[in-house]
Amino acid sequence: LGTRGGAEGMSEEDFPSSPYRCIECNQEASELYRDYNHGVLKLTICKSCQKVVDKYIEYDPVIILINAILCKAQVYRHILFNTKINIHGKLCMFCLLCEAYLRWWQLQDSNQNIAPDDLIRYAKEWDFYRMFAIASLEQSAFFAGIFTFLWIKRLMTAKKKPHFILLLKALLLSSYGKLLLIPAVIWEHDYTILCLRLIKVFVLTSNFQAIRVTLNISRMLSLLAILSGLLLESCMVFFFQRMEWDVGSDCAFYREQDF
Numbered sequence: 716l717g718t719r720g721g722a723e724g725m726s727e728e729d730f731p732s733s734p735y736r737c738i739e740c741n742q743e744a745s746e747l748y749r750d751y752n753h754g755v756l757k758l759t760i761c762k763s764c765q766k767v768v769d770k771y772i773e774y775d776p777v778i779i780l781i782n783a784i785l786c787k788a789q790v791y792r793h794i795l796f797n798t799k800i801n802i803h804g805k806l807c808m809f810c811l812l813c814e815a816y817l818r819w820w821q822l823q824d825s826n827q828n829i830a831p832d833d834l835i836r837y838a839k840e841w842d843f844y845r846m847f848a849i850a851s852l853e854q855s856a857f858f859a860g861i862f863t864f865l866w867i868k869r870l871m872t873a874k875k876k877p878h879f880i881l882l883l884k885a886l887l888l889s890s891y892g893k894l895l896l897i898p899a900v901i902w903e904h905d906y907t908i909l910c911l912r913l914i915k916v917f918v919l920t921s922n923f924q925a926i927r928v929t930l931n932i933s934r935m936l937s938l939l940a941i942l943s944g945l946l947l948e949s950c951m952v953f954f955f956q957r958m959e960w961d962v963g964s965d966c967a968f969y970r971e972q973d974f
């Protein structure tokens with residue numbers, strides 16, 4: 716964090732006046748390519764690192780997705796700074812629905828009810844909304860932990876405000892791994908518990924990379940931010956347990972079945 720100047724000169728505080736960023740060194744760029752007449756395009760070269768500002772603009776979306784799955788910082792910069800992807804709201808909603816479904820599905824298996832059909836249907840529907848609300852609260856607690864850590868860090872270093880809106884967008888987009896929860900549950904097999912844990916690790920790794928790339932901070936700070944988020948989320952889960960609400964979780968149900 717201490718080093719300034721050149722490629723590392725961009726910091727989380729400098730709001731980009733240029734619309735784009737170099738995906739290699741995070742330096743601002745005014746354009747990604749220049750359009751010469753007759754369909755001749757030339758990719759812009761970064762003044763700071765002498766590499767192509769954004770090579771991904773001519774890549775196939777599938778290649779970009781594979782690179783995103785590999786958690787490459789360059790592709791994160793491409794998506795966050797150089798594209799106009801605006802699906803974070805819908806994606807977040809869909810991820811929460813996936814999580815709510817997982818918890819609701821666990822609940823259906825653990826509750827063997829003998830009430831009349833209509834009552835069961837009504838109760839099941841209500842259960843789903845409850846699971847959705849709880850998944851949303853846990854997700855909010857995770858984000859609140861991250862933001863609180865970064866806010867305290869900013870107070871301690873007396874720097875300008877980081878771009879929390881951009882960070883929120885990055886966190887929502889990088890949680891796309893939760894979509895894998897549905898296939899993991901539908902194709903239930905002996906390794907489902909392992910799959911769910913791997914999905915959790917994958918989502919956390921993506922979030923870690925998103926924080927690091929968006930704010931241009933060190934790996935250690937990014938890791939601490941993730942841990943703060945997990946801490947607050949765990950506090951919320953602990954609170955639910957103390958209240959003895961049946962909220963379901965990633966692994967609890969499987970653990971009961973294993974033994």
Ligand SMILES: [Zn+2]
Nearest residue numbers: 737740761764
């Ligand atoms: Zn560069």
